[in-house]
Amino acid sequence: MTNWGVIGQERAVAFLQRAVAHGRIHHAYLLSGPPQVGKGTLALAFAQALNCEQVAPPCQQCRSCQRIARGVHPDVVVLGLQTDERSEQGRLRKSIGIGQVQELAAALALQPYEGRWRCVIIDGAERLSVEAANALLKTLEEPPPQVLLIVLTVDPEQLLPTIRSRCQRLDLCLVAEAVIAAELHRQGAPEETARHLARLANGRPGWALAAFRDPDQLATRSEQLTLLVEALRGDTLRRLDQAAKLATRFAASREEVYATLDLWQGWLRDVLVLAAGGVDLLWNQDWAATLQTVAATVAPAQARAGIEALRRCRRQLEANVNARLALEAALLDLPTLPTAALAS
Ligand SMILES: [Zn+2]
Structure with a gap:
């Protein structure tokens, strides 16, 4: 690992290192890739490298590098999704609003306070509202000097094509x-x-x-997988009850429920992997025994239908449909285990 602090992603790091070394910086970059592969870390390291006061940037030691790392550098701004903030209608915000982007445009028109580059990182750009995306586009069409926009997204296809085409794109991949x-x-x-x-x-x-x-994260994973197994074993009422509980959690933290749905998909994927005989390829190796039992009783087509139901549910939740209905539909579409299986 270099001073960039990014794990893996050697090609993307090398590309940006060269850009910094040769002083050939685009006005906008688009970093895409699955959640938690390092988009945010790479974006901050790039901002550090551009504003670092030493000869081998980012040094991680100078005042500028340290202030960016602590999130207190006046010229480096991260704009993200306000996941849990309630809007006036009592619904949850799902988008980065026009107000945030307008504030941003006004701030960008000023000279950098102390850095050489004013960097704005937009995290979760697929959730820009239409107005916000159009306002952002204006900034991209006439970028002020010494301004750098770094747009992060899990799904570039959800961005306006005009935004995509104005950004230098770097695709981050899963790390070995x-x-x-x-x-x-x-x-x-x-x-x-x-x-x-x-x-x-x-x-x-x-x-x-x-x-x-944070070891609690592992405990949470374990609880969530236990819930899944209970759902697979459970009757309709049990599943509806779980859907209601998930819907309540969704109102408090969308990201938590998204993470649960992703985790469940991965677990059902493991059922398919076992059905195909790929024990070594399990993601949830520690659940191998339970997975074996499920793979022996659930047909691959059912597991596949379960994965598809969870995917659909996630898409619907992102589109702000009624959370409880979407979750109920997903839970009811999960495969059913015979009561004898997993009687623990
Ligand atoms: Zn530095």
Whole structure:
């Protein structure tokens, strides 16, 4: 790992390093990739590299690098989704609003306070409202000097094509398990823990690091998977009850429920993997015994239908449909286990 602090993503880092070294900076970059693969870390390191006061940027030592790392540099702004803030209609905000982008445009028109580059990082750009996206486009059409926009998204296809075409695009990929394990070990995780977390991370170093620093994350994962198994075993009433509980959680934290749906998809994916005989390829290795039992009783087509139902549910939730109805439909579409199976 270089001073960029990014795990994996060597090509993207090398590309940006060259841009900094040659002083050839585009006005806008689009970093795309799955959640927690390192988009945010890379964006901040790029901002550090551009504003670093030393000869080998980013040094991580100078005042500028440190202030960016702590999120207190006046010229580096991160604009993100206000996930849990309620709007006037009592519904949850799902988008980055026009107000935020207009404030941003006004701020960008000023000279940098102390840095050489004014950097704005827009996290979750797929959730820009239409008005906000159009306002952003104006900034991209006539970018003020020394301004850099870094747009982060999990799904570039959801951005306006005109925004995509004005950005230099870098696609971040999932990181190899061994690379994540080595980094966890370097940060003090015992070898076995490092390997275990790297396996569970499915290529997302951000998840692995968070789980290492906060053991509660593993406990939460375990609880969520237990809920899934209960749902598979449960009758209609049990499933509707779970859907209601998830809907309540969704109102408090959307991201938590999205994470649960992703986790469940991965677990059902493991059922398919086992059905195909790929024991070594399991993401949830620690659940192998339960997965074996499920794979022996659930047909692959049912597991596949369950994965599709969870995906559909997530898309519907992102589109702000009635959360409870969407979750109920998904829970009811999960495969059913015979009562004899998993009688624990
Ligand atoms: Zn520095």
